Amino acid sequence: MIELIQFAWSPFCLVQHHILEFSGARFTTTDIPSGDRSLVWRLTRKRYYGVPIIRDGKSVIFEVGEDTQVIAKYLDTKLQLGLFPWGLEGVQSILWQYIENQIEGIGFKLNDIYWQEVVPPSDQLAFLRYKERKFGRGCLDQWRAQQKDLLSQMEQRLVPFEEMLLDKPFLLDQRPRFVDFDLYGILANFLYSGHYRLPAAHTRLRKWHRRMTRIQVKSLHREEELHS
Ligand SMILES: N[C@@H](CCC(=O)N[C@@H](CS)C(=O)NCC(=O)O)C(=O)O
Numbered sequence: 001m002i003e004l005i006q007f008a009w010s011p012f013c014l015v016q017h018h019i020l021e022f023s024g025a026r027f028t029t030t031d032i033p034s035g036d037r038s039l040v041w042r043l044t045r046k047r048y049y050g051v052p053i054i055r056d057g058k059s060v061i062f063e064v065g066e067d068t069q070v071i072a073k074y075l076d077t078k079l080q081l082g083l084f085p086w087g088l089e090g091v092q093s094i095l096w097q098y099i100e101n102q103i104e105g106i107g108f109k110l111n112d113i114y115w116q117e118v119v120p121p122s123d124q125l126a127f128l129r130y131k132e133r134k135f136g137r138g139c140l141d142q143w144r145a146q147q148k149d150l151l152s153q154m155e156q157r158l159v160p161f162e163e164m165l166l167d168k169p170f171l172l173d174q175r176p177r178f179v180d181f182d183l184y185g186i187l188a189n190f191l192y193s194g195h196y197r198l199p200a201a202h203t204r205l206r207k208w209h210r211r212m213t214r215i216q217v218k219s220l221h222r223e224e225e226l227h228s
Helices: 010-025 038-043 070-079 086-112 121-135 139-145 147-157 157-162 178-191 203-214 217-227
Strands: 002-006 027-032 053-055 058-061
Touching: 002 010, 002 038, 010 070, 010 086, 010 178, 038 053, 053 070, 058 070, 070 178, 086 139, 086 147, 086 178, 121 139, 139 147, 147 157, 157 203, 178 203
Parallel strands: 002 027
Antiparallel strands: 002 053, 053 058
């Protein structure tokens, strides 16, 4: 059975988690502390310490670069999800970089403001130390002070997605592709603390989000058969 090794609020883990839910395949999740990557280090034979990684029988799958989608492509091929059609490859690559930089870069700060509610007490020291070493001392307090501004930047940066949904139910197509799951997972991190909702002005995005929450590949296949 496929095992997703993760921590639950990680944006990139939430992307893979939702792809697995969509697939209907049986899978397990193993939560590790964000501050202790020893399991990942061991399973990848000292080649990776990030999350997510996937264990599938004897295979261990992990990203090999900043902008690779090794795990999603592995799941796509294995579970036949149709997330990476050739015709959309270039445009998906451009879009996922926007999603994983411009949207994720704001979403994680907004969620981290509530880190004391989200991160288990045993993991809080390592979490705080990691954040402050990466973003500077007091960064979490600064993000709290900038919360209103960050929220309005998030609303602005979501405008292109609202526009993409003007004439179709998913971002690029009549059915979800990888970038739909990417945006969904990155937004799941923004929404994780429970303190936020998607911007009220983005009505299409909110409907897309409800569709994405429920979607299952087997019902898509049924619909495709009906229309063929
Ligand atoms: N592009 C990678 C990014 C993964 C990533 O940045 N994961 C974070 C957690 S959300 C991580 O483990 N970073 C390394 C660290 O925290 O030391 C992916 O899609 O999996």
